[in-house]
Amino acid sequence: MISIKGLRKVFTSENKELTAVDDLTLDIKEGEIFGVIGYSGAGKSTFIRLLNRLEEPSSGNVVIDKQEITALKANELRTARQDIGMIFQHFNLLWSRTVEDNIAFPLEIAGVPKAERVNRVQELIRLVGLSGREKAYPSQLSGGQKQRVGIARALANNPKVLLCDEATSALDPETTNAILDLLVDINQNLGLTIILITHEMHVIRKICHRVAVMEQGKIVEQGDVLEVFTHPKEKVTKKFVAQVMGSDEHDQSEELYYLIENFKKGKLIRLHFLGETTNQTLISQLAKNFPVDINILQGKITQTQAGGYGTLVIQFSGDSSEIEKAIQFIQKETSVEVEVIKDAK
Incomplete structure (x- = not known):
């Protein structure tokens, strides 16, 4: 045109x-x-x-x-x-x-x-x-x-x-x-x-x-x-x-920086939701299927013409092998992107 x-x-x-x-x-x-x-x-x-x-x-x-x-x-x-x-x-x-x-x-x-x-x-x-x-x-x-x-x-x-x-x-x-x-x-x-x-x-x-x-x-x-x-x-x-998303150029707000610095237990995970994945009941599925503790620490979602985009920062704690199974489930069974921010072993 x-x-x-x-x-x-x-x-x-x-x-x-x-x-x-x-x-x-x-x-x-x-x-x-x-x-x-x-x-x-x-x-x-x-x-x-x-x-x-x-x-x-x-x-x-x-x-x-x-x-x-x-x-x-x-x-x-x-x-x-x-x-x-x-x-x-x-x-x-x-x-x-x-x-x-x-x-x-x-x-x-x-x-x-x-x-x-x-x-x-x-x-x-x-x-x-x-x-x-x-x-x-x-x-x-x-x-x-x-x-x-x-x-x-x-x-x-x-x-x-x-x-x-x-x-x-x-x-x-x-x-x-x-x-x-x-x-x-x-x-x-x-x-x-x-x-x-x-x-x-x-x-x-x-x-x-x-x-x-x-x-x-x-x-x-x-x-x-x-x-x-x-x-x-x-x-x-x-x-x-x-x-729009409320983060600085390194995508780390002061709150998230504080979380990272003071994180002592389990894995700190950031989930990226795109389009229809923003409507998935992912946390509920994880809680039902894996014996791990999930703590939601920070989240943000916004809408575009092409669909939603959001991030969710969560803490996984519990048995390390079960945490890995939960992460693999997200990676293989959903289109949600997984980013491990910190692993406090």
Whole structure:
């Protein structure tokens, strides 16, 4: 659906060059929600503006639905942008226009007849949950309502791609979740490809299928969200995962470090649950089948679009041979990953 090759953007100021996006290559599948995460200054907002040429690339090319965006002339680009909706962190609404007039604006530019515009606007107002607010002005709306207007406006011309530049970072957590739920509904019901830029890992966790991590203008890691959560490779990725999982870059919280240092008996085990395994009654099975004592010390679970991911730290104590049998049972009979943190023999 979207193919990006060798994309680069260099800004020049006072005879100094700043490379904001550096040789970025990426493929995004049709109908997926693809997240791009990075800290401030990573180049992610410049990247997303290069996709519809709100910023002109220094080099490289972008192909969306078999059309090379970077090769289009000005009049061709105006037409192509109708297939690329965009929503912004600070809404970018027209403050002198009502909700329905804001949504109708791109339809006016596209030359859509008035009767058709009216029907389309009402359809979009229902879709984003703004019925009854048609005549309100932006100053009369909450942050979440403003972003719903922004989403409706971005969808006005039935785009194939929706670009979201920090679309929830100006919103409170409850409103953020509501907007993310709306984006998921749009993705599923309209089959829309969504590219979402953020610095918040819980946004990636909640709605994205795949993710790319940006640092200093480059993509340093990418993959399925669940895989990135469970096996982060880069230091920056581990920091983002820690936002959600509550662990530091070495995956050892202060509590766990204390447990390790003071562990004197048996085996200290960390279990990694993926997808459907998060619903398994594993501890109950172990207690019934093996004469060992099991003490649950620490646990965390989170949900992604691809399923759940969780860790559980437990203490096994008792006969060493029975402990080994219990561990072998987990390894052979389940898909739960086992990590022995400490063996206090």
